[in-house]
Amino acid sequence: MISQALKPVINIRDLSIALPQGADRAFAVQDLTLDLNRDEILCVVGESGSGKSLLAGAIMGLLPQGVTISSGTINFGDQNLTELSETAYRKVRGARIAMVFQEPMTALNPVLTVHEQINEALVAHGVRDSAERNSRILELLDATGLPDPATLQHRYPFRLSGGQRQRAMIAMALALEPDVLIADEPTTALDVTTQKQILELLRDIQRQRQLAVLFITHDFGVVAEIADRVAVMQFGELVEEGRAADVLDRPKHPYSQRLIAAVRGMSETARPVAPQIENPILSIRGATKTYSAGKSGFWSNSKRRIKALDNVSLDVGQGETLGIVGESGSGKTTLGQSVVQLVDLDSGEIRYRGQSIQAMDRKTRAQMRPKIQIIFQDPYASLNPRHRISRALTETQMIHGTPRKDALLRAQNMLDLVGLEKSALDRYPHEFSGGQRQRIGIARALVMDPDLIVADEAVSALDVSIQAQVLELLADIRKRLNLSMLFITHDLRVAAQVCDRIAVMRRGEVVEIGQAAAVLENPQHEYTRLLCDSMPGLDWFANHPMENVG
């Protein structure tokens, strides 16, 4: 006999969600059976396209147009949600099943204050007494750890930081004391340190209120931090389900094994090769760059100044990979762009092989410029959608005087090197997946035979398993071509895997620099320690060594 307490809050039986015709597969979710129990956090893990977000949409009754539930049931208490009318659903949605979204800036209404938004939800669900509403709102904001709720409640969303917005979002979700909370990648858009706080908050709230939480994520690190149970999805099917500890330590399905190995691999630091930096290929001395925000038009002159780079000095040795790690706003991207001369420094010097780039005359500068190449973050924006791959890979070569035939041959060789077929040359960027495009981006950098590559968040937009492949590719190419690399990332785990040395940046300053292993295992600066502590799942994977699996 199953006692009342153990009866699942939501039980999903044989659920299939059909996609409209012409989609890349017929079902987004296929024959999925899953229970969500009271007082637990169930993490649904999968990469993009696995159907995990549509599963959440199906539970909330918020499937996009054209996507329908074709069979199966979603039982919530005594109700079958798949048969509920829209009016009946409105009583469930928000009041009994609440949701927290990935991007709080778009999920919150920008023209209403925090107070007004929560108030609205309370009114809609029939809390009549306004004094009661006011005290509830303050209580909620306090419970989600927002500072000074009395003042903060009257702010508009754009005045809040990303973490504060997500807290306000959670307060809103909790307003009507739901039984179930669905969180769709709630920390993906946040910096690691903020992510850590939000995860702790969710955990606390779940424990206090004995909520059933369905937590959707792509990151096994987050799973290790927060999950009681884990369900792994691939191509719309549930491939593995079990207690968090079991799945994390002994994944059975090869797909889960791969995902977990990708995260584990990153928590192990790279080989401690002593890089030689006596003859640095790139030296940055006293780089300073200030951006002025706000209107700088004809008349007005009121500007806010932001220091993106503040007296930064670094060296990159021949064949070395230097990681630049920092959260958003730390100036790491500005640094990378100044190295490839997309940004002009206010003061300071960048020397390439001992020669100051700023002091070079136009001609020398034009000649050396392709020797420093850049790989971008977003594989969808980094290739010209109107040009075939052959053009993307040969154009720049030809501008620098390589005859067409040689340029094409080199393009073919580089495509081969990054693991793509020769036939890719005749195709357009939209015919490739994100991972393939990133490979093309790498090939485009390599055809110029560079000495130094700036990789700006080069793997951040990719799924974990593809991330691992691309990182492997980069490591392999580095070794073969003896390239130097400036590897910019927000992710310490990724940095640990590929970098020889790591520089940690905060608000335009380098706070710590040293051997990768030393920085990660024995951080000197308090900010580095904070970053290391915030890495999701780090403790887990450090304390549970990989077991041999099939």
Next chain:
Amino acid sequence: MNDFAKRFLRSRSGMIGLVLLILLVLLAIFADVVYPGDPWRMVGRPNLPPFSEGFMFGTDQLGRDVAAGIVHGARISLLIGFASSVVALGVGVVVGAVAGYFSGWLDDVLMRFTEFFQTIPSFMLAIVLVAIFSPTLTSIVTAIAVVSWPPIARLVRAEFLTLRQRDFVKAAQVGGHSQFNIILHQVLPNALSPVIVMASLMVAAAILIESGLSFLGLGDRNYITWGFMIGAGRTMIRHAWWLSAIPGLAIFVTVLALNLFGQGLSDVLNPRLSRSNRT
């Protein structure tokens, strides 16, 4: 491009517009074959109603064949419509591209210059220009182009402002491509879709301005135009309504064809904006 043609064939409004346009262009090309000789010639009794013997659209107050006027008028309308659009497009794209790509003070100067034209009522400016330069084909085309380039410039500038931030443009800069090269090969092709749509609608607007000018008697007197025919028939509208109605209908059909064609192009080039295609 094959894909482009296929999708366009599926757009109903676009195809109707295209067919109408092709018919109009054919009519204009073969005007001398269908109605040989000078359309200003008096060929019959005056004020014959439509569908009279030998005169499909009747004759005007001086006994000139209205049908011949319509067919020959198509030439001038289309010629002026396309020519002025091409000129306006050229000016607008160059100004917009330079302003959007380089931004800064150059952008400020060019945009203030553009606004100067936008603040003057365009039809008034066109009248003044034609009146000053005496009404010839060239001056009319110039006047229409002068009043229609600013929206193109603003559109191209807006596209350039967002596109120049894209990573592929940065990649070209890192590769050492020249500014000219980047504008022409990297940015412009990506900015073109909305511009093409706007240009097709601009042809329609140009035809309307030209008709208005001719109506006011500011057309080139060497050629018969639809606007002139309406203007000449205006005084007779109680006795011979067809003298104004038929050229009016011709303008209507042409403008409609261009608008449908533009709508079809828009559906194909900006699939995300269209109502019907994909969710």
